[in-house]
Amino acid sequence: MSRLLRGLFLAGLLGGAVLVAVPGAASASAVTATQPGCQADAACAALVDQVGVAAEHAFARATAHAILAAKTVQGVGFTGGSSAVTSYCDALPGTCGQATGGYADMPGKTGPNNNPTDVPGLLAGHYTDPNVLTGTTAFIMPGGATVGVEVRGSAPGSRETEVVRSDQVTQPINAVVLSGGSAYGLAAADGVAQWLEQNHLGLPLKGGVVPIVPSAIIFDPGRFGPFTVHPTAQFGFNAATAAKAGPLAEGSVGAGAGAESGGVKGGIGFASEDLGNGIIVAAAADVNSVGDVYDTGNACILYGARLQLAGEFKGVRPPPNGCTTASGSALAVNLHPAQPVRNTTVGIVATNLALDKAMANKLAQYGQDGMALGIRPSHTMLDGDTVFSISTGTVTGPAAVGPVGLPNTTAARGAGVALLAFCGAGMVLLLAPRLLAALARRRSPSSVPN
Amino acid sequence: MTRHRVTRVALSALATPVVRAVLVGALALTLVPAAPASAAQAGTAGSNDDITDVGGITVGNYTNTTAMTGTTVVYATSRATAGVDVRSGTPITRETDLLSPVNEVQHLNAVLLTGGGDYGLAAGPGVMQWLEDQGIGYPVGLPGTPGSPAQVVPIVPGAAINDLGNGGQFGVRPDNSYGYNAINTAAGGPIPQGNVGAGAGAIAGGLKGGLGSASQQVTDSITGQSVGMIGALVIVNSSGTPVDAGGGCRLLGAEFSFSSDLTNYKTPPAGCGSYVPPARPSSGPLVNRGGVIGVVATDINLDKALSQKMAQVAQDGITRAIDPAHTMFDGDVVFGLSTGQVNPTIGGVANVLPDCIHQEQSLSDIGCLLVMNDILAAAHDVMSRAITHAMLNARSAAGFPPSYCAQFQGACPAADSAPPPTTATHAAVPSKPSLPRLPKPPRIDKLKPSGLPQLPGLPRSGPSLASLSLVLLLGLSLAARRGAPRPLRAGARRPA
Numbered sequence: 052m053s054r055l056l057r058g059l060f061l062a063g064l065l066g067g068a069v070l071v072a073v074p075g076a077a078s079a080s081a082v083t084a085t086q087p088g089c090q091a092d093a094a095c096a097a098l099v100d101q102v103g104v105a106a107e108h109a110f111a112r113a114t115a116h117a118i119l120a121a122k123t124v125q126g127v128g129f130t131g132g133s134s135a136v137t138s139y140c141d142a143l144p145g146t147c148g149q150a151t152g153g154y155a156d157m158p159g160k161t162g163p164n165n166n167p168t169d170v171p172g173l174l175a176g177h178y179t180d181p182n183v184l185t186g187t188t189a190f191i192m193p194g195g196a197t198v199g200v201e202v203r204g205s206a207p208g209s210r211e212t213e214v215v216r217s218d219q220v221t222q223p224i225n226a227v228v229l230s231g232g233s234a235y236g237l238a239a240a241d242g243v244a245q246w247l248e249q250n251h252l253g254l255p256l257k258g259g260v261v262p263i264v265p266s267a268i269i270f271d272p273g274r275f276g277p278f279t280v281h282p283t284a285q286f287g288f289n290a291a292t293a294a295k296a297g298p299l300a301e302g303s304v305g306a307g308a309g310a311e312s313g314g315v316k317g318g319i320g321f322a323s324e325d326l327g328n329g330i331i332v333a334a335a336a337d338v339n340s341v342g343d344v345y346d347t348g349n350a351c352i353l354y355g356a357r358l359q360l361a362g363e364f365k366g367v368r369p370p371p372n373g374c375t376t377a378s379g380s381a382l383a384v385n386l387h388p389a390q391p392v393r394n395t396t397v398g399i400v401a402t403n404l405a406l407d408k409a410m411a412n413k414l415a416q417y418g419q420d421g422m423a424l425g426i427r428p429s430h431t432m433l434d435g436d437t438v439f440s441i442s443t444g445t446v447t448g449p450a451a452v453g454p455v456g457l458p459n460t461t462a463a464r465g466a467g468v469a470l471l472a473f474c475g476a477g478m479v480l481l482l483a484p485r486l487l488a489a490l491a492r493r494r495s496p497s498s499v500p501n
Numbered sequence: 502m503t504r505h506r507v508t509r510v511a512l513s514a515l516a517t518p519v520v521r522a523v524l525v526g527a528l529a530l531t532l533v534p535a536a537p538a539s540a541a542q543a544g545t546a547g548s549n550d551d552i553t554d555v556g557g558i559t560v561g562n563y564t565n566t567t568a569m570t571g572t573t574v575v576y577a578t579s580r581a582t583a584g585v586d587v588r589s590g591t592p593i594t595r596e597t598d599l600l601s602p603v604n605e606v607q608h609l610n611a612v613l614l615t616g617g618g619d620y621g622l623a624a625g626p627g628v629m630q631w632l633e634d635q636g637i638g639y640p641v642g643l644p645g646t647p648g649s650p651a652q653v654v655p656i657v658p659g660a661a662i663n664d665l666g667n668g669g670q671f672g673v674r675p676d677n678s679y680g681y682n683a684i685n686t687a688a689g690g691p692i693p694q695g696n697v698g699a700g701a702g703a704i705a706g707g708l709k710g711g712l713g714s715a716s717q718q719v720t721d722s723i724t725g726q727s728v729g730m731i732g733a734l735v736i737v738n739s740s741g742t743p744v745d746a747g748g749g750c751r752l753l754g755a756e757f758s759f760s761s762d763l764t765n766y767k768t769p770p771a772g773c774g775s776y777v778p779p780a781r782p783s784s785g786p787l788v789n790r791g792g793v794i795g796v797v798a799t800d801i802n803l804d805k806a807l808s809q810k811m812a813q814v815a816q817d818g819i820t821r822a823i824d825p826a827h828t829m830f831d832g833d834v835v836f837g838l839s840t841g842q843v844n845p846t847i848g849g850v851a852n853v854l855p856d857c858i859h860q861e862q863s864l865s866d867i868g869c870l871l872v873m874n875d876i877l878a879a880a881h882d883v884m885s886r887a888i889t890h891a892m893l894n895a896r897s898a899a900g901f902p903p904s905y906c907a908q909f910q911g912a913c914p915a916a917d918s919a920p921p922p923t924t925a926t927h928a929a930v931p932s933k934p935s936l937p938r939l940p941k942p943p944r945i946d947k948l949k950p951s952g953l954p955q956l957p958g959l960p961r962s963g964p965s966l967a968s969l970s971l972v973l974l975l976g977l978s979l980a981a982r983r984g985a986p987r988p989l990r991a992g993a994r995r996p997a
Binding site: 096101104107155342357416428429430432433 | 543590748816817826828873
């Protein structure tokens with residue numbers, strides 16, 4: 052019996068040693084989550100670069116989708132706000148819904164829905180207030196994601212941006228929330244956290260989970276309704292409940308409901324690109340900018356539409372009469388509206404490529420360059436331009452791009468340590484009496500039988 | 502079959518890069534109304550249309566025309582408040598940390614822009630030495646006396662481009678004599694542009710890059726009045742391309758240019774022709790392969806934070822003019838400088854902009870914030886224009902790809918020819934210009950240790966706690982066994 056036990060414990064000790072040692076050796080070549088990726092590795096950097104440029108373009112394309120889907124708001128008859136804002140399509144007749152003369156394609160193809168839910172592991176949902184144009188859009192990652200952020204506006208409204216920066220501890224993030232309502236609208240993220248808790252998603256702790264919900268807002272209070280109406284926790288909860296993969300409404304919905312961009316109605320827009328190598332890149336842009344999404348120096352063509360993939364802006368062409376509006380006046384640069392208020396464009400860029408935190412933050416930088424391509428000027432004193440990046444990590448590149456396999460490595464090592472401890476203790480218990488007895492025999496002649 | 506489907510089929514069938522570029526270019530020309538060459542933004546350039554139009558800014562260059570590398574110094578003659586924005590994967594910089602708004606030093610004396618990659622940062626001390634000789638810098642000790650300059654530390658932040666080996670000579674790179682000579686020649690404009698200073702060895706997207714500069718008035722867009730001057734100086738050396746390869750290879754920055762920038766400039770008559778943007782890097786060591794480095798400067802009084810903000814938005818001007826910018830392979834760095842000579846008149850009152858903005862004004866009195874926005878929009882545009890100037894002034898050189906004007910014949914006002922064959926005969930390295938005074942560093946073998954104090958003796962290590970406790974345990978168990986022998990557990994052998 053004891054011989055059998057001894058054999059078992061010995062085998063356990065050996066197995067534990069292997070489990071501890073071998074993943075350790077493997078992880079030496081992989082990058083751990085606390086190191087920046089792509090150290091001295093051009094192949095890895097090239098992959099990040101490819102995804103980054105696609106994200107940059109996707110964000111710029113999303114700004115065009117946002118502005119094209121936005122609908123003219125007629126006067127709503129409340130006091131203290133702007134009463135009517137025309138959409139780009141309505142302001143420039145003969146531009147949208149045309150049979151011929153579209154923008155040229157760039158090489159490349161969109162994902163099936165041309166929105167962020169083309170990225171595996173990413174769901175999205177809107178909630179729009181039924182009475183006042185404001186709302187919330189939630190991006191849900193049930194399997195967790197690495198998130199980065201780049202804040203480049205001078206009037207940002209945000210929460211949980213510090214924890215996703217490169218130098219902080221890696222946390223799996225299950226949601227990113229965009230909302231109207233200025234700083235008040237950050238309350239919507241609380242509702243998303245509540246929804247995540249009910250679905251047991253978040254950082255697992257003893258007794259429950261803690262969802263980490265980064266969020267950024269746009270300024271829309273008082274624009275199309277009373278100043279005091281803004282998104283609440285209920286908005287976030289409803290948006291998370293509505294989250295799904297598939298086609299998603301664009302324009303004056305969710306966080307884009309109350310948006311205004313330059314002189315025209317703003318909104319939320321999406322775009323995605325299938326890189327053809329298993330990697331999907333996507334963006335969402337909630338366009339509520341001081342600057343314009345069209346080139347007032349060049350016939351008011353849409354900046355983002357010049358990056359069209361596969362005829363995605365079908366029916367839209369450069370304005371036939373340039374910047375001349377239906378009323379005969381010029382579509383003005385709206386840098387100084389009569390009633391200057393705060394603006395802000397927020398959004399996400401997302402990919403299924405596994406990235407570590409440093410590279411995720413780099414991806415958010417590429418997203419901000421997409422904003423600069425799509426909106427001119429961006430990042431002004433009156434904008435709080437913020438872009439989150441989301442890496443769901445369902446596709447892995449070279450080891451150095453991200454902490455590939457690290458969770459498994461950690462688990463295996465943990466199991467090895469536990470096995471070593473258990474079998475070691477068992478071995479000691481088995482052998483100790485014999486050792487003590489042997490010692491006692493040698494040291495104490497009185498106990499030796501004659 | 503719709504037109505875009507034709508495009509896609511054609512693209513998949515004809516996948517070679519050359520055909521693709523020509524095809525996309527041709528389609529872009531047919532489908533999008535090509536921007537007429539006269540399309541330009543409204544605005545007023547300064548008299549030199551370069552950064553020296555900003556009061557308190559001069560520029561000096563030192564160029565090694567044989568090895569094609571060099572150094573450029575933007576000199577703030579009465580110092581400047583400054584910030585920096587670094588937005589790229591492989592930046593090469595010095596003294597950027599002190600520019601953070603949370604750090605103490607408020608002003609810089611000069612900005613170093615240089616070739617030579619990381620080696621090229623060696624030009625910085627030469628700039629410092631020249632400034633020290635004049636007694637210019639951050640005061641840290643005694644004031645100057647005749648024959649003995651003030652005890653100062655010149656503040657010279659800088660950035661470098663990696664032009665090592667561009668033109669064929671990897672081993673020749675700027676040292677401190679380049680920095681000294683560059684600032685020693687600093688003067689007002691008009692300044693030379695193209696293959697000069699740090700722009701000598703620059704390559705941008707498979708074309709000869711170079712130094713470019715531009716200036717323009719900052720216009721209060723409410724009153725239409727000029728509130729100050731802004732200028733940019735940039736070294737265009739990028740992994741991305743400065744041309745619209747999908748739109749007839751027009752310069753991307755031309756979109757934000759004034760008609761004065763584009764006098765006699767035309768969209769390339771033959772489209773992109775044989776030009777294909779270089780493939781993105783995909784192997785080899787991860788080093789800086791491009792980097793647009795530059796300065797945006799204004800005479801409007803800003804603090805460090807607002808100067809940094811101006812640099813940040815000027816980076817957007819690079820985003821617009823280079824496709825793509827700020828990549829893993831670029832070292833894009835922009836310094837923002839304020840010489841502080843002008844407090845803009847807003848609502849009839851001269852305003853110190855930072856104070857005015859930081860007062861968190863009410864909605865009806867937001868003028869300062871809006872003027873700051875005008876500065877930012879101008880910073881964006883002036884940077885794009887400076888990049889356009891760099892590309893139009895760059896000239897083909899042995900061992901380099903052709904210049905924009907040589908590659909796209911008929912586009913430029915001043916024609917350029919294709920570069921000579923790339924089998925450049927590497928001329929002997931020219932003798933370096935001598936410095937007037939370089940203090941000799943003390944010889945290392947003469948440096949004696951200044952008598953290190955003897956370390957106190959460590960206590961002799963005794964038996965460890967673990968071994969003590971083990972002995973104790975064993976002793977206890979033996980004592981227990983001797984005192985009262987207890988029956989052993991079943992399965993153990995009982996002493997006979």
